[in-house]
Structure formats: C-alpha cells, structure tokens
Amino acid sequence: MDTIVQYFETIPSSHRSLILIGGITFFWMLESVAPLFTVRYGKWRHAGVNFFFTFTTILVNFTMAFLLVAASAWVVAANFGIVQWLNLPVWATALVGLLLLDLIGAYLAHWTEHRVPVLWRFHLVHHTDQHVDTTTANRHHPGESVIRFFFTTLAVFIVGAPLWLVFLYQSLSVVLSQFNHANITVPNWLDRPLSLLFVTPNMHRVHHHYQLPLTDTNYGNIFSVWDRLFGTYAVADNRSLVYGVDTHMDPKDHGHLGRMLAIPFQKKVKNPQG
Template sequence: MENIINYFETIPSLHRSLILVGGLTFFWLLEGGLPLFKFKYKKWQHAIPNLFFTLTTIIINFAFAFVLLSSADWVKANDFGIINWLPQMPLWLYVFLGLLFLDFFGAYLAHYVEHKVKPLWMVHLVHHTDHKVDTTTANRHHPIESLIRFGFTLLGVFVVGTPIALVMMYQAMSLIFTQFTHANIKLPKGLDKALSYFIVSPDMHKTHHHYRLPYTDSNYGNIFSIWDRVLGTYRYMDREKLIYGVDVFPDEVKNSNIRHLLKQPFLNYEKSTLSAETEN
C-alpha cells in the first residue's frame, strides 16, 4: 500500500494521460464485442463533441491543478479534515475512507446539487443530452460544469483532509469508473446487480441516463454505490427499457453540435416533471 501511495504522490502527467487514453481505448474496443445497444451511428462522428468536452475538462483541471496541490499539502501539514481527526488506523483503512468520503463530495454531492439547482441543471444538461451513451460520454461536461466539479472536489479535500496522493488516486479511479459505467457494454445481469451493491455498475448508472423522471434524478454516485443506497437515491430499471437523452430536449442533431451544446446552459425551458409511471 505504501508503494501505491508513493506512486500517486508523484504520478507523472504522462501516466495520467495514459490512464485517460488507455481506459477510453479499452472500453471503446470492448463496446464492439459486448454492446448493450447496437447503435446505428458513426462512432467517430458521435465522439467528436464528447472528445471536445473531454479536452476542455483536461484544460480546466490542468489550469487549476496548483490549487488542488496546495490545498492537499495544507491539510496534510495541518492534520486537517475528517480522516486526520479520526483515531490512528491502518493505512489501508485510511486510504479507503479518504477515497470513500472524497467520492461523496467530488461526485455524489456535486451531481445531486446539479440536478436540484436549476441553473446548475442547465449546465449539467450537456451531459444528459447524449442520445447514444457510450464511453466517450463519460467526460461530456460543459466547461462551466468542469469548474463546478473542481470546486466540489476542492471542498472535499478540505473537509475530508486528503493528501495529494489520495486526490490523484481518486481522480484516476474516478476517470476509469466513469468510462466503465458509461461504456455501451452488456454485463451479465446477475454480475451487474451484484457489483451495484458495492460499486456503481454500468446498468446502475445508465438508469440515471433514462430520458424521464424519476430515473433521471437517481443513482448519482460515481465509484461507490453506498451513497445512493444510504441516502435513498438508488433506483433500478430494466436496461432493455432505457431511452437516453432528455424528454424536453429531443433534437438529436442540435444535441450533437458543439456550438449548440456550449449555448445549452443558457437556453430557457422547464425540466420535465413527467414521471416514468405515466409513460407505461
């Protein structure tokens, strides 16, 4: 465990890039052999706007990396934060709790707030208006959302008290998990269900991408599924019934246009209140 911590404490930028590209490539290829849906689309054409927003996310995170590093160094030097206030514990438990709580602030809480606060929902909408969810959808976030997510992660660093090694480990895991859960892959239902008791599984997260409420407002987690289960936001939906997108924003052509997506947070329309029960 100490070797892992030491590695992530000084992880080279090249290695972080390889995690991003390697994960994307792996799940891209896996989608071809184990597809959940046989999309009739030009995969590269669909990927272009998603990869554009992946690039903007990378730029924003890189630009503010020094803030994250300085904050993580400060909490370590001052023994600040939840995991530093707890009684002394084994290193593996310290790491696990750090990742678990950072996942709450950096992923679950950020995601939940984005769905409940209308201006933030309008920003997050860019992620939900992908009609063909695959691994490239993972980082389809408007630049404003990238800033919001960074802010919540920074909050997590202070509240949880995570040193930079755990922050880097969390970000690497978060990246792989979001590529995994968005990938257009079909795991055996029993396996997917079993995984969902511990981690966010592909079927669990894709329920969140169903085009109508109440499923859109559920399953906010990224790595650990415990937060959805404990806080009552977990929902199950048969994956064969999934329809991606947002019911009040159905224009797939516009939702694939980078210029339109950049303007999407500033458009004026109401979030649908139509529940899944009314569509059956």
C-alpha cells in the same frame, strides 16, 4: 500499500493521461465485442463531440490543478480534515478517504446539479447525449467542469486528503466513469454482486433515461452505497431505456458544438424538478 502511496504521490502527468486514454480505448474496444445496444449511429462523429468536451475538461482541471495541490498541502500541514483527525493506518485512510471523496466530490456534486437550476443548465449538456457510451463519461460543459472542480476541492478540505489520495481518487473516478457509461453487456450474475459496492453500467445508465423520475436516480460514480443509503437507488430494464433529456431531443442539441455550448445560457431551460 506503501508502493501505491509512493506512486500516486509523484504520479507523472503522462501516466494520468495514459489512464484516461487507456480506459477509453479499453472500453471502446469492449463495446464492439459485447454491446448492450447495437443501434447504428455515427460512432466516430459522436465520439468527436465528446472528445471535444473531454479536452475542455482536461484543460479546466489542468489550469486549476494548483488549487487542488495547495488545498491538499494545507490540510496535511494544518492537520485538518477527517482522515487527518482519525490518524488511521494507510489502508484505512485509503478506504475511508475514497468513500468520502466520492460522496462529496461526485455524489453530492451530481445531486446538487440536479437540484439547483443554474447548475442543472450546465449539467444538461451531459444528459443530452442520446447514444451513451464510454466517451460520454467526460462529456461536460466547461462550466460544469469548473463546478465539479469546486466540489472536488471542497472534498479535499473536508476529508483532509493527502496528495496521493487525491490522485488515487481521480484515477479511479476517471476509469469507473468510463466503465459505468460504457455500452457493454454486464451479465446479471456479475452485475448483482458488483453493484452492491460499485456503480455498474446497468445501474448508471438508468440515470440517463430521458424522463423523470429515473433521471433523478443513481447519482453515484465509484461507489453505489451512497445511492442506496440516501434513497436515490433505482432499477430498470436497461433495454427499455431511452437516452437523452425530454426538453432537448432535437439532434442539434446533442451533436452541434456551438448549440451545446450555448445551452446553459438559453432563456428557457426546464429544470428536472419541473
């Protein structure tokens, strides 16, 4: 465990980039071997759109990273936050910290984006994708990237996360998001036990169905326990799902960058709550 702590305390930016690129490459290849949906679409053009938003997400996070580092340094120096107060062994700090960072930085952020109209406007871009695959994971409007960063920073303060825990969480979050968006077939014998703890593709793609009530379920990113605990867990036949969001089914809404960037500023954007 000490080795993991030491590595993530000083993880180079190149290694963090490799985790992101390596994850996309791995799941992209797996999608070709064992896809759930085999419908033909412009996979490279689709990926190009999503890679643009991946780049803007990286740019936002890189630009604002100093705030996250400063927040982590402060909570450690001030002995502030849950894991600082509990003074747990390192392995327990990692477990509790990861669970709480995922709860606040991912589940709460995601749930809030579906409940607050102005936040939904930005998150909507993620939901307009009608061909969900591993590249969809980082399909976030730059405005949403800022919103997500705020929740992650809030989580660091509440949890009292040291820097190694922050980078460990972000690395796992990236890979798990790529995994649970991937267009891959996960057999039931594997999905059932795995989804008791982690968010699997079979679970998360239900969230990408184009209509309520399924749109407002399965918010989790790393751990599935939060959806189960808070009553937002849902099961549906994956092959019956239709991706997208019913207010923006025009192909230009999910394939034209200028139009997608403008979605949050349109006069009439229906909130998923009606």
